[in-house]
Amino acid sequence: MDFSRRHFLIGSGAVSLPLLLSGCGFAPQQSTSTATGSKTLTFTTWGTDAELASFARAIASFEEANAGTKIELNSVPYGQMFTNIDAQLQAGNPPDIFRVPYYTFGSYAGRDQLLDLSPYLESGFSDRFTDAAWAAVQGNDKPFGVPHHTDTSVILYNKAILELAGITSVPTSLDSAWTWDELSEVAATLRAAQPAEAYPMAYNWQGNGVTRWLSLLFQADGRFLDTNLTDPAIDSAAGLAALEFSSSFFTKNFVPPNNTIKSATFASDTWYSQTSAMVWSGAFAIPDATNTLDFEWGATFAPRGKRGGGDFGGNALVATAGTANPELAAAFLDFVTGGTQMRDFCETASLLPTRKDLSESGIAFDVRPELAPIFLSQASTVRAKDSSQVASPDMSRIITVLQDNLESAFAGSTSTADTLKSIAEGIAQTTGNS
Amino acid sequence: MTKVAVEQDRVAGTVAPSLTLPRRPGRRNGKTVREALAGWLFLTPNMLLLCLFVLVPLVWTVVISFQETNGFGVGEYVGVANYERLLGDPLFWRSTANTLLFTIIVTPLSMVLGLGAAVLFNSILPARGVFRSILIIPMAISGVATALIGVLVFNENNGILDNLIRFIGLPSVNWQSGGFAAFVSVVLVTLWWRVGFNMLIYLAGLQSIGPELYEAAELDGAGFWVRFRNVTVPLLGPSSFFLLILNVIYSFQVFDIVFVMTGGGPQNATSVLVTYAYDTGFVTRDQGYAAAIGVVLLLVTFIFTAVRWRTSRSRDLVE
Numbered sequence: 001m002d003f004s005r006r007h008f009l010i011g012s013g014a015v016s017l018p019l020l021l022s023g024c025g026f027a028p029q030q031s032t033s034t035a036t037g038s039k040t041l042t043f044t045t046w047g048t049d050a051e052l053a054s055f056a057r058a059i060a061s062f063e064e065a066n067a068g069t070k071i072e073l074n075s076v077p078y079g080q081m082f083t084n085i086d087a088q089l090q091a092g093n094p095p096d097i098f099r100v101p102y103y104t105f106g107s108y109a110g111r112d113q114l115l116d117l118s119p120y121l122e123s124g125f126s127d128r129f130t131d132a133a134w135a136a137v138q139g140n141d142k143p144f145g146v147p148h149h150t151d152t153s154v155i156l157y158n159k160a161i162l163e164l165a166g167i168t169s170v171p172t173s174l175d176s177a178w179t180w181d182e183l184s185e186v187a188a189t190l191r192a193a194q195p196a197e198a199y200p201m202a203y204n205w206q207g208n209g210v211t212r213w214l215s216l217l218f219q220a221d222g223r224f225l226d227t228n229l230t231d232p233a234i235d236s237a238a239g240l241a242a243l244e245f246s247s248s249f250f251t252k253n254f255v256p257p258n259n260t261i262k263s264a265t266f267a268s269d270t271w272y273s274q275t276s277a278m279v280w281s282g283a284f285a286i287p288d289a290t291n292t293l294d295f296e297w298g299a300t301f302a303p304r305g306k307r308g309g310g311d312f313g314g315n316a317l318v319a320t321a322g323t324a325n326p327e328l329a330a331a332f333l334d335f336v337t338g339g340t341q342m343r344d345f346c347e348t349a350s351l352l353p354t355r356k357d358l359s360e361s362g363i364a365f366d367v368r369p370e371l372a373p374i375f376l377s378q379a380s381t382v383r384a385k386d387s388s389q390v391a392s393p394d395m396s397r398i399i400t401v402l403q404d405n406l407e408s409a410f411a412g413s414t415s416t417a418d419t420l421k422s423i424a425e426g427i428a429q430t431t432g433n434s
Numbered sequence: 435m436t437k438v439a440v441e442q443d444r445v446a447g448t449v450a451p452s453l454t455l456p457r458r459p460g461r462r463n464g465k466t467v468r469e470a471l472a473g474w475l476f477l478t479p480n481m482l483l484l485c486l487f488v489l490v491p492l493v494w495t496v497v498i499s500f501q502e503t504n505g506f507g508v509g510e511y512v513g514v515a516n517y518e519r520l521l522g523d524p525l526f527w528r529s530t531a532n533t534l535l536f537t538i539i540v541t542p543l544s545m546v547l548g549l550g551a552a553v554l555f556n557s558i559l560p561a562r563g564v565f566r567s568i569l570i571i572p573m574a575i576s577g578v579a580t581a582l583i584g585v586l587v588f589n590e591n592n593g594i595l596d597n598l599i600r601f602i603g604l605p606s607v608n609w610q611s612g613g614f615a616a617f618v619s620v621v622l623v624t625l626w627w628r629v630g631f632n633m634l635i636y637l638a639g640l641q642s643i644g645p646e647l648y649e650a651a652e653l654d655g656a657g658f659w660v661r662f663r664n665v666t667v668p669l670l671g672p673s674s675f676f677l678l679i680l681n682v683i684y685s686f687q688v689f690d691i692v693f694v695m696t697g698g699g700p701q702n703a704t705s706v707l708v709t710y711a712y713d714t715g716f717v718t719r720d721q722g723y724a725a726a727i728g729v730v731l732l733l734v735t736f737i738f739t740a741v742r743w744r745t746s747r748s749r750d751l752v753e
Contacts, residue, residue: 083716086505107719111506197591197606207697257611258590262699265589265610275591400718404525404702411611411701 039328040070044085045099046078047349050287050366054345055336062335069328089113089320096323097332099148099315102136102387103211103395108318109139110393115319117143120330128337133354135384136391137316146333147354149346150314151282152302152379153204153212156289159296161277165193170300174308174377177301180219180245187254190277200254201278202267203246210261210402211311211390212280215302216242218309218386224398224427225389232427235420241305243409243416250410261407282313283375286350287367299374308381312390314351352379394430401426492732499725505715509722516726526727528702529710532617533731536706537685540624544681545674547625548632553666555633556640566637570630577627577690584623584695613703616696620704623691628684632677639673640666679739686735707731 045055052075059071074095076084082104088094089108100108108114121143126134133147157170167186171177178186190200205213217224222238225231249255256275258265271279272292280302281289289297302310317336319329335341339355343363346353350365352375359380365372392398401423409419499516503509520526551569555562572580587594588609596606609619643666651661667674689708692698698705698713707727715724 086716086719090505107504111504113506197600256591257608258700260611260700262697263610264585264695264697265591269589270591273592397718397720400713407699407701413701 042072042095043097044074044095046081050349058341094320106391106393106395109144114144131384132382132387135388145316145318146337148317149351152310153280154378156281157278165190178303183303199276202270202276204267204280215311219305221306232424235424283350312387397430495725499729501722503722504719505721516723529705533706541681544628547629551633552636572627580627581691581694588619639670
């Protein structure tokens with residue numbers, strides 16, 4: 001048979017179509033229990049090089065410990081992660097396991113998309129995690145995932161700029177962390193010492209990072225949802241204090257005018273360019289800051305309001321409700337939250353553990369290990385009553401409500417009282433209790 | 435009779451009988467059937483892809499717009515509730531107004547600047563190939579990359595533009611925190627991205643105009659502006675029609691530049707229909723409502739195109 005150009009083109013098209021479709025993330029996922037007894041799980045995640053390398057090591061160890069099993073790791077860019085996951089869930093061919101931020105977790109758990117792990121986990125499984133971490137993966141009091149790691153914001157500072165302003169020491173323990181008033185005094189000192197186009201600080205609440213504003217609410221000992229997670233609780237004295245404090249960052253020129261919620265310029269970029277002397281930041285930024293910055297920098301604790309507090313950042317690992325191998329999926333989730341695997345992941349990727357033992361004994365980041373105790377101490381201020389609110393099934397819509405209203409408040413278009421009222425009404429609408 | 439006149443007559447439905455093609459005598463022969471079959475075979479892949487990736491999602495979007503759904507499971511039919519909700523949604527109206535304003539500003543500016551550049555580069559200009567390439571380069575870059583460059587330029591803390599403005603002693607512009615300035619920054623980046631394409635189409639149109647028309651006009655005493663107004667502009671009618679439709683559709687669909695540069699902020703000053711639909715569909719997961727926004731966008735675009743199609747007298751004008 002002659003092999004013409006037409007045959008070549010037809011053949012190429014036939015071969016490349018499945019590749020193209022899989023490149024879009026739409027190739028059917030496989031979850032198989034073959035006749036030979038081998039079992040395969042698919043695991044979709046995004047990640048930095050360090051995170052993906054640690055996942056690969058954990059998978060290799062799991063496969064070695066469980067002969068005949070195979071975990072197929074599918075890494076995708078973060079920007080495509082959840083549009084793909086949603087499409088796959090809608091099409092009925094999701095991966096067996098995927099990684100999900102705590103603030104998105106509730107959207108899946110509350111809509112019957114995730115596997116209830118209760119029947120597959122041994123009793124006492126939850127004891128390995130901190131209370132705050134375990135509370136963040138609950139839906140109707142059932143675990144729909146495992147808390148794989150966390151992160152929370154502390155303050156990173158440019159040593160030279162602080163010293164030039166006469167600030168030669170920063171708090172070195174959680175108990176001595178600046179109070180809100182002390183932070184304002186430090187910011188005012190920096191404001192006076194810096195030129196107009198430079199600023200004392202930048203806050204990392206851009207985009208979905210709006211949940212980091214909740215750090216201030218928790219520091220004021222406030223809540224945005226009531227204890228049943230059904231009604232708004234933000235229109236309170238604590239809510240007012242947190243909003244007035246954060247709005248003062250703009251009215252007092254403590255942050256640049258473009259440090260708003262919907263800004264395209266992230267707080268870290270503002271700090272990197274030395275436009276701001278300090279920045280709120282999670283531990284995840286340490287490797288990049290270390291590699292990028294040519295100035296000396298350090299870290300200190302987030303301030304205290306009525307109490308210490310922080311946002312519960314980080315990600316859970318979840319199994320999908322329709323997985324063909326629920327036992328194997330649960331076994332893998334159990335394995336990756338083991339002490340060895342979690343230590344490896346957190347130390348190499350500069351993230352914080354959710355296990356009690358690691359939180360208490362401490363870990364050492366591969367990069368800037370001396371900063372790990374600061375982040376671990378700050379994470380210890382997160383309480384279960386704080387993190388459980390973020391697991392609300394309505395969190396995605398609540399995030400939009402927070403974004404719209406805080407943006408408006410920070411621009412000075414809406415008074416703090418009206419903003420709180422509007423946020424409360426928005427939350428009530430999203431939870432169906434308006 | 436020129437082709438122009440024939441085409442105009444055809445459009446007006448007054449094609450002279452003498453111009454109709456004679457019917458082929460007898461039954462179709464095998465060659466004709468094979469040609470028709472080949473034609474359909476060539477069309478089939480495109481038609482299949484068009485159905486799969488355009489028509490099916492489009493119909494599905496219309497169906498979803500009548501549902502309340504978070505994207506998981508079966509949606510609940512709510513009739514026209516999503517459309518009723520649109521009427522009382524201030525952010526929808528703000529986004530609609532922003533989209534219209536963006537379209538009204540960007541479309542004529544893109545075309546005028548594109549035409550100006552095309553006329554310039556069609557003339558005897560030293561190194562015009564280099565200039566053409568410079569203007570066309572943004573076309574080769576994705577919208578997201580263009581917008582990221584825009585962020586670097588318009589960053590009000592340390593962006594290139596504000597640094598220059600400060601350097602010459604002027605007060606810096608709040609490109610990101612001021613609503614008006616943010617809108618202007620989006621328009622400017624869009625123009626930078628789009629003028630090259632407009633220039634390219636106009637350049638092709640200009641090069642198809644015969645020099646004898648200009649010579650005749652010149653002999654009649656027409657100066658540059660008269661020649662431009664009475665020869666160039668009318669004969670670029672098809673290019674203008676094509677660009678107008680395309681620019682309006684692109685403007686209605688603007689997403690990547692706004693999404694990356696401003697995220698719709700500050701305070702929704704740059705929120706447009708597609709960014710609003712995206713946020714509604716994929717952030718708050720209110721997919722029925724997002725689909726309704728998409729359908730409105732489709733209808734507006736469709737109506738504009740239909741009206742323009744019916745009213746344009748020069749869309750098929752050729753020399």
